[in-house]
Amino acid sequence: MVDFLQALNDPATAFLRYALLAGLLASVSLGVVGSYVVTRRITYIAAAIAHSVLGGIGAAVYLNVVKHWHWCDPMLGATAAALLAAVVIGLVSLYAREREDTVISAVWVIGMSVGLLFFAKTPGYINPMSYLFGNILLISARDVWLVAAMGAVVVALGLGFYNKLLAVCFDEEFAALRGVRVKFYYLLLLCLTAITVVLLVRVVGIVLVIALVTLPAAIAGHFARQLWQMMFLAMLFSMIFVTSGLALSYPTNLPSGPVIVLIAGAAYLLVALLARLRRRHGA
């Protein structure tokens, strides 16, 4: 623990400070978006969006190295791919409901395949593991600013349209009767989810990000009586998991993504178990 605090102040390990900052900033968006995702029951859509991000990263890396498009950053590719996946899945689930799960699976694997093919055609060795499971050594100060800026957009939209998004998540039919453009807000929600997923790719990686979207919100759901309480608690839990995960992984030299996710998973199981015990004892 002392090691971790010292390392946070050490200029030689600035990446650790950046990772913590990025994780804490992203937790704010996670709280807001994760609560919508869990109550609207679209965590599998969030997972598909997360995996499709690899396609965007692969394309961006390829264009950068082979075509010398130096402005084409992996995070830009990730954001474009995530938004594209969100809109494709959203439109299909709105207009062709019965095939929703098929399309989700398709977007999921096509995105990953595209990414791996681009990696294969890019000269030099690119390790997809750092994108899949995160690598805090790669986090720069610029990434932190990016997380802050994109997170601010997500939180502003997610809270600005709180009442409408709540109505759409709770009772879509009634919201439509009140003149709320239900399809638009559903797509907005998926796009906010897409951006939130991208925020965390550097810290915990594509595969693990879905745990941080869903688990803090799911735990918060056990305590919250209103959606905004769920958002606030989910944000707090996410901050605790990111901080304790980094603090635990740094001195033990373990990859931080899996440690963060395992802490979140253990906390979720514990809370679910306690809630079950309490119900059994007739509360």
Add this chain to the structure above:
Amino acid sequence: MSDEPVISLCGVAFSYGAAPVLEDVGFSVGPREAVCLVGPNGGGKTTLVKLILGLLTPRRGEVRLFGQPPRSSRRRAGYMPQHVQYDPRFPVSVMDIVLMGRLGQGGLRGLTGWYGRADRHAALDALEQVGMKEFGRRPFGSLSGGERQRVLIARALCCGPDLLLLDEPTSNIDTMVEARLLELLGELNTRMAIVLVSHDLGFVSGLVERVICVNRRVVVHPTSKLTGDSIRDLYGSEVRMVRHDELDM
């Protein structure tokens, strides 16, 4: 308020896939009129309500709500659905739900969907009307079936409607609350049209002027002429009728 019908249907047909649900449906409901839709399960009552609100589009015929296509005028209707597909763990308070009736107003507030003081007053007022004023802060999932139903009625009232559409408002409600609801509906009926879906003809007979029998086709009966025969025709079997007026003696 003009005498233009609030609801009018002409030659309306609807089917889910190949199976026809409604055929050649035509009737109208005037302002400040109260009608009840009755009929067997699967006869098309809820489908008819959804057609009136523009949630479904008829295969043939025309539906008019306040003289317009339902989609452009349905904000003037307050609707209580029979079922809300609802997750008991959804973190939402009674007040949150009733306030949803205030969405869809014009101007800047309509754009963001933020509620003001007037909206909160309207929501509290609606809760008071259904006798649930002190439940505002309670989580919706912690309520009983009857209480949830009253909250959804309050949400419909909170829309400030010119037409109230209630789908099975009494299915979970006990007799005492039912009597109060009936009184409330009678009072509201002086200001707005009311369409009820109900199995409970005893409940509605004091309120509505006409009963609209829905069983794929639609037959309209004035309440005074509702006899054992017409009910038997509708349900297709013998139905015992309780004559409330005789019990009162």
